[in-house]
Amino acid sequence: MDTLNISGYGDDLTINGVRIGDLGPAEHEAIELEKGGQNYSPLENVVVSEVLDSSTLICRKPDPAGIKAYIEEELVDGLCCYSAVNQGQLNKIIVDAVIAHLRDEKIPTVPRSIRHKYMAAFLMAVTAITKMDKVVPKVAGVEAPELMAKLSRRWGYRIKGIPANEAIIIVAKENFHGRSLFAISASTDPMSREDFGPFLPGIESVPFNDIEALRKVFEAKGDKIASFIVEPIQGEAGVIVPDLDYFPQVEALCKKHNILLCVDEVQTGFARTGANFAHQLFNIKPDLMACGKAAGGGIMPVSFVAGRKEVIDVLTPGSEGSTFGGFPLASVTAVFAIKAMVDQDLAKNAREMGARLQGHYAKIKAEFPGKIKEGRGAGLLTAFEMYDKPGLDGHVVSVKLLEKGVYAKETHKTIVRLAPALTITAEGIDKIGKAIREVISEL
Ligand SMILES: Cc1ncc(COP(=O)(O)O)c(C=O)c1O
Numbered sequence: 001m002d003t004l005n006i007s008g009y010g011d012d013l014t015i016n017g018v019r020i021g022d023l024g025p026a027e028h029e030a031i032e033l034e035k036g037g038q039n040y041s042p043l044e045n046v047v048v049s050e051v052l053d054s055s056t057l058i059c060r061k062p063d064p065a066g067i068k069a070y071i072e073e074e075l076v077d078g079l080c081c082y083s084a085v086n087q088g089q090l091n092k093i094i095v096d097a098v099i100a101h102l103r104d105e106k107i108p109t110v111p112r113s114i115r116h117k118y119m120a121a122f123l124m125a126v127t128a129i130t131k132m133d134k135v136v137p138k139v140a141g142v143e144a145p146e147l148m149a150k151l152s153r154r155w156g157y158r159i160k161g162i163p164a165n166e167a168i169i170i171v172a173k174e175n176f177h178g179r180s181l182f183a184i185s186a187s188t189d190p191m192s193r194e195d196f197g198p199f200l201p202g203i204e205s206v207p208f209n210d211i212e213a214l215r216k217v218f219e220a221k222g223d224k225i226a227s228f229i230v231e232p233i234q235g236e237a238g239v240i241v242p243d244l245d246y247f248p249q250v251e252a253l254c255k256k257h258n259i260l261l262c263v264d265e266v267q268t269g270f271a272r273t274g275a276n277f278a279h280q281l282f283n284i285k286p287d288l289m290a291c292g293k294a295a296g297g298g299i300m301p302v303s304f305v306a307g308r309k310e311v312i313d314v315l316t317p318g319s320e321g322s323t324f325g326g327f328p329l330a331s332v333t334a335v336f337a338i339k340a341m342v343d344q345d346l347a348k349n350a351r352e353m354g355a356r357l358q359g360h361y362a363k364i365k366a367e368f369p370g371k372i373k374e375g376r377g378a379g380l381l382t383a384f385e386m387y388d389k390p391g392l393d394g395h396v397v398s399v400k401l402l403e404k405g406v407y408a409k410e411t412h413k414t415i416v417r418l419a420p421a422l423t424i425t426a427e428g429i430d431k432i433g434k435a436i437r438e439v440i441s442e443l
Pocket of ligand 1: 145
């Protein structure tokens with residue numbers, strides 16, 4: 001006898017008699033606690049049910065009257081899935097293409113061992129927008145820096161001539177490259193590493209935005225260093241923007257020592273920072289670039305590594321691959337995610353709306369100089385930092401912002417990141433600014 005009965009759709013979706021539309025926030029939380037891994041701590045008392053428009057989520061919250069299972073409220077999305085939805089929720093250009101693809105073209109899935117006609121489109125679009133020679137598709141964001149590490153090592157042995165198994169990869173302290181074993185081996189965050197060792201050897205870290213530290217390690221060990229893997233702006237670390245002259249100097253040092261410069265643009269790419277790719281803000285040309293998140297327009301997980309021919313060409317059949325990397329639906333989604341970014345000039349809106357948000361931070365800092373230390377960012381990758389004082393707590397700010405209809409999340413105790421969709425309007429930005437001001441005034 002079947003023990004599982006699935007019926008309905010949307011709110012009527014019913015699993016073994018439990019209708020999803022009947023569950024309040026507390027019940028969702030209880031099911032997640034009982035049946036899910038506890039690797040996240042989502043904001044309490046809120047469940048997203050759908051989107052209203054490109055920057056507005058509809059959320060279910062407890063009914064204050066205690067009569068209904070929940071009430072529904074609008075939330076301005078100040079995070080857009082950690083920059084996975086730069087093009088805005090359900091961007092029409094991407095959604096129309098995906099629906100047409102499934103309905104009319106009817107070729108969602110074939111493996112890479114047989115060619116499909118959309119791979120060519122994907123390769124042409126990505127190489128054109130990134131101005132790189134070649135590209136390798138992957139799926140999750142973390143897979144792209146992971147592949148940069150593999151490419152670096154193989155290039156190091158086969159092209160640079162590093163003795164077998166002695167390649168070193170340099171990373172920046174406080175980095176975030178995801179959750180794979182390479183990424184946590186590269187991480188300096190104790191929480192992500194505890195009891196997951198032993199870690200990958202051959203990874204060393206230097207402080208971010210410290211050219212002398214990089215020079216020192218390159219001079220000491222340059223012969224064995226294959227690459228420097230680094231985010232152009234450190235996102236998870238709290239939106240840390242380096243000095244303008246840091247990356248040009250990094251690029252020059254890498255050239256001098258024949259070391260690959262590999263940028264992780266999983267979070268900073270796809271117009272987020274006001275340039276199509278953040279390294280362009282610093283006028284540099286990396287050897288490899290990892291992209292993810294908004295590469296799939298918030299519709300599909302799509303990631304890739306784009307880079308110089310000499311480096312990508314170290315891959316040989318059997319050395320690398322992924323069942324869903326570049327499958328037809330992902331290829332189409334990525335092409336239209338790029339089209340949306342270009343046709344809607346999202347980099348320009350990121351610059352304009354980013355400046356507007358920074359204007360709000362400046363005003364709030366001027367009004368509350370004892371509370372706000374700094375507002376910072378590039379384009380619409382922004383954060384404000386509070387002083388580390390009693391009562392100034394990023395999590396409390398996130399919870400209070402939620403009460404005022406804005407979704408944002410702290411990155412550290414005193415830092416709150418705001419990175420809304422790049423389609424956001426001036427009204428949306430002003431709503432965020434007003435809510436932050438009110439919250440800060442109440443702390
Ligand atoms: C710079 C950077 N690299 C890699 C990742 C990992 O991406 P994913 O969570 O999609 O695996 C992230 C995610 O936040 C990121 O910010």
